[in-house]
Amino acid sequence: MKFGVVVFPGSNCDHDAYHAAKDVLGQDAEFVWHKDTTLKGADVVILPGGFAHGDYLRTGAIARFSPIMPAILEFARAGGPVLGICNGFQVLLEAGLLPGAMLRNRDLKFHCEQVTVRVEQTDTPFTQRASARQRLRLPVAHGEGNYYADPDVIRELEASRRVIFRYCDAAGEVTDAANPNGSVGNIAGICNEARNVVGLMPHPERACEAPLGSADGLVLFESVVTALARTA
């Protein structure tokens, strides 16, 4: 099974994602440059964190026009699993693969800290090995993670169970105090209608080994390995 890790100029978590797939999980992994036009046979695509194209104009606004994007759109439309992490999530929003947009954090501060998120749904390729309401300790590192969508879109996301992760406290309660950025409904991650494209602001790839402070993020990568093994 092969992970394709997309690299934009300004990506800075690409090696973390590659390391998680290749060294921690022992899967095949390959970087895909943003100017490539094919995904090199990847079975799962990761859009990593960072500051693609300096985040100029808006986060992800320039990256969505990268030459690799048509291949990613086609892969996603065909049902291929795509995970957007932090900046990668922002790129998926700008590209229209996921609904909504990111605003500046409500306190205007860049938040770099460990947070707790609750797994809301386990029927996606990236959460199927997690248990419902499982709490994950994951790092966040963003200035623009304040998820926003029109009330109608939020209602639709909730009704179709497409909120996949929510910021919560240590006990698993969704509280305003546990919300690092002001996201509507404490939303930390969502999926598309077909549930194969998932985006989240926290960094599971930076939390795959206990010496790094948490190995809770590993379940996302293990999940997609399981999901793909089932379809193979």
Added chain:
Amino acid sequence: MKAKVFVTLKKSVFDPQGKTISDALHSLGYKGIGDVRQGKYFELELDAASAEQARALAAEVADKVLANPVIESYRIEID
């Protein structure tokens, strides 16, 4: 021909930067200032035959690139 494009967050979207600026102005003693909305300003040098054509081109790039319609709206002036 020049197009000026003003991009701001939609009225329904909270603007944390605008709020902070407004709070700062109030703390400086300015009483007569209410809400502040901040945004982005673009000047586009355009090769266009008419003001209408310039406006259409500016609107096209504003829709496609300069503004995100989920959270932002824009206004165009042609010089």
